[in-house]
Amino acid sequence: MQRTLSVGVRDGLHARPAAQLVRLAKSFTSAVVLERGGATADAKSPLKLMLLGVKEADEVTLRTTGDDAAAALEQIAAFLGGAEAGIAPAPAAAPVIAASVAPTLAETGRRGVPASDGVAVGPVHVHAHPGLPEPLGRIAPEAAPAEVERFHTALADTLASVSARAGTLPGADLQPIVEALADVAGDPEWARLVEERIAGGADAVAAVLLAGTDVAGRFEAMDDAYARARAEDIRSVSRAVVGTLLGWTATSLAEVPAGAIVVADEVTALDLSGAPLERIAGFLCRCGAATSHAAIVARSHGIPAVFGWDEPLERLATAKVVALDGTTGEVHLDPDAATIADFQARIRARQASVAALAPYRTISPRTRDGRAVTVAANIGSLRDIDPALEAGAEGVGLFRTELVFMETAELPSEDQQTAIYREVIERFRPRPVTIRTLDIGGDKPIPAIAFAPEDNPFLGWRGVRMCLDRPDVFLPQIRALLRAAAAGPLRVMVPMVSDIDEVHAVKALIDTCRADLAARGVAHGRFDLGIMVETPAAALLAPALAREVAFFSIGTNDLTQYVMAADRTNRQVARLCRPDHPAVIEAVRLVCVAAAVAGIPVAVCGEAAARAEMVPILVGLGVDELSMSAPAILRVKKQVTEIWAVPPEARP
Structure with missing residues (x-):
């Protein structure tokens, strides 16, 4: 079986989505092959997938052969179409410039590749890996079996080390990267x-060195900057295995002094996994690109970085101080007093800009006419908790539980789910946490649940529809939520509701689970039940639904595509997928009016909640809560305090 489609995965099949696609493909017995531009790759091999160089919006052909070929085709096609929930794209602010095409000093003076915004001045900390052996070793033919065994032993040891490191990483950005490298x-x-x-x-x-050089070279020959940057991953993996073979102690950034500028040939995700990022003032590297994992991590942690600096590391290592601007690529080695003063002034200006938002971390924002608007966080895993709290989130407006199910080949147990939900609630207590029940369907496949082929999975067996048909999946989740509710304030919302009978059915199952837990003497609590308003049916039935639930949460992403009958992953109709379209605004207005009459709150947890032009519109329509990713929280809090919720004609 085969299907040709346009890829909707953000940034294409780089390391993380390739690894996720491989795990999905391996859940089927069928052979799975992907073709792009005449080249093919086994979809069960992350390396082959990455070398295929599939970019977002590329046209690919998916072929499946075997007993479960139909299911494999549907679920993998849905993934490729953009259903890879939870894969964070690289921030778009940085320019996409590969180090291999970076301008040289002779061409541009004193600029490198700007990789992460910000300005820094600090002492040099050289990060250099041991030199590789030369000449390369040779063996007699009869020694090959022993050498293969030696390689596999080193590879297993390296994998164990990398996997262990991935399991202890504090950041939400580094862990999936290091897992993908493993x-x-x-x-x-x-x-x-x-x-x-x-x-x-x-x-x-x-x-190992020859194979790594070969594969890295294939990536560097690709025409896409993001694909070229994956050569960094291959060199990193090769170096780690070679280090194990030679018994090297891994070069570490653990001892970097506070305020130092890390100077290196190249910094990889594995290097950063052992680094105290809070102590690093900046990065200056000879290699690397704005699309590298190091650049992505630097941006997410606010560390200025310049890559592609065309001087030998030996020259950089002689410098005592570096001043760099990660926004422009400007670099000064051992700057004079006037340059240092200039950079320090720039640093103070940036700090003042950041400081202007800092007070909003502890503020519960109100509009200029006094209306309170909650600004909460969207999270997908426990790794997202710390960034949300640090940004001043007033609770969780959306916890996507499907990511809990997507991370394992088997369904998570009731106890496993209880522990995860409880930890989120305890970390945010006394602020409320809103957890969405499993939003899995034909467009969001997971290995543990088989889905029949669907011509249009976006209109198919998903969300509450699937959950009500699969009590073996849904009831353990409900019991886990009830048990976790004993830890603090919890709100639970049901996705893809389009009929009031679905709400009645969910309520009946909650009552059944509560009675079961009580009969067994299992501690549990109560939660407020709400629904996601993301179908036109739910918007039109809002007055009736508002009498049945404790709150509404509008998912503007799906609501927009359903109201506009325009697939949000299809570039040809992208112009129609606008949350500010009058039809979508009218649907939101109807929901807010119905909620106001019933006296229940309305939240928005779709992307529109963080869009500057949408905030005043949503608040003006009566939305009580805006929920978004952590980086947007302070900005939106500030914006809320600057707008009027009441229209001019109604103001006193």
């Missing part, structure tokens, strides 16, 4: 390439 290192295709070179007479160290 998947690449464990790819049988990678092992095959190394084994081929051992068979050709190279020892294990030489074979």
Whole structure:
């Protein structure tokens, strides 16, 4: 079976979505092959997928062969169409410039590749990896089996080390990156390439280096900057395995002094996984790109970075102080007093801008006419809690529980879910947490649930429809939510509601679960039940639904695509997928009016909640809560305090 489609995955199949797609493909017994531009790749190999160089909006052909080919085709096609929930795209603010095409000093004076905004001045901290052995080692043919075994032992040790490191990372950005690198290192295709070179007479160290250089070169030859930057991942994996083979102590950034500028040939995700990021003032690297994992992490942590600086590391290592501007790419080695003063003035200006938002961290914002508007966080995992709290989130407006289900090959148990939900509630207590019940369907596949083929999964068996048909999936989640509710204030909302009978059915199941827990003496609590308003049916039935639930939460992403009958992953109709379209605004207005009559609050948890032009519109319509990703929270809090919720003609 086969299907041709346009890829909707943000930034294409780079390391993280490739790893997620591989896990999905491996959940089927069928063979899964992806074709792009005449080249094909086994979808169960992350390395082959990455080398295919699939970009967002590329046209690809998906082929499946085997007993479960139809289900595999539907679910993987849905993933490729953009249903890879929870994969964070690279921030769009930074220019996409690869180090391999970076302008040189002779062409531009004193500028490199701007990779992460910000200004820094500080002492140099050189981060250098050990030199690789030269010449490369050779072995006799009879030594090849032992050398292959030596390689596999080192690879297993490296994988164990990388996986252990991934499990202890504090940041939501680094953990999935390092996990994806572990998947690449464990790819049988990678092992095959190394084994081929051992068979050709190279020892294990030489074979790893040769295979790594070959694969990195293939990435660097691609026409897409994001794909070229994946050469960094391959070099990082190769270096880690070589280090294990040679018994090196891994080079670490753990001892970097506070306020230092890290100077290096290249900084990788593995390097950063052991780094105290709060102590690093900036990065200056000879290699790397604005699309590299190091750049992505630097931006998410507010660390200025300049890459593609065309001077030997030996020259950079002689500098005592570096001043750099990650917005413009400007760099000064051992700057004079006037330059230092200039950069310090720039730093103070940026700090003043950030400081202007800082007071809003503890403010519960009110509009200029006194109306309170809650600004909460959207989260998808426990890793998102700290950034949300640090940004001053007034609770959680959306916890996407589907990510809990997507991270394992089997359904998470009731106890596992209880522990996760309880931790979120306890961390935010006394602020309320809103958890969405499982929003999985044909457009958001998970390995543990089989979905029949659907011609249009966006209009198919998803959300509450699937949950009501699968009590074996839904009842453990409800019981887990009731048990977690004993830890603090909890609101639970049901997705994809289009009929009032669905609400009645959910209520009946909640009563059944509550009675079951009580009969067994299991501690539990109560939660407010609400619904996601994301179908036109729910918007039109809002007056009746408002009498049945404790709150509404508007999912503007789906509501927009359903109101406009325009697939939000289809670029040809993207102009119609606008939350500010009059038809969508009218649907939101109807929901807010119905909620006001019933005396229940309305939240918005779709992307529109963080859009500057939409905030005054939504608040003016009567929305009580805006929920968004952590980086937008302070800005939106400030904006709320600057707008009028009451229209001019109604003001006193």
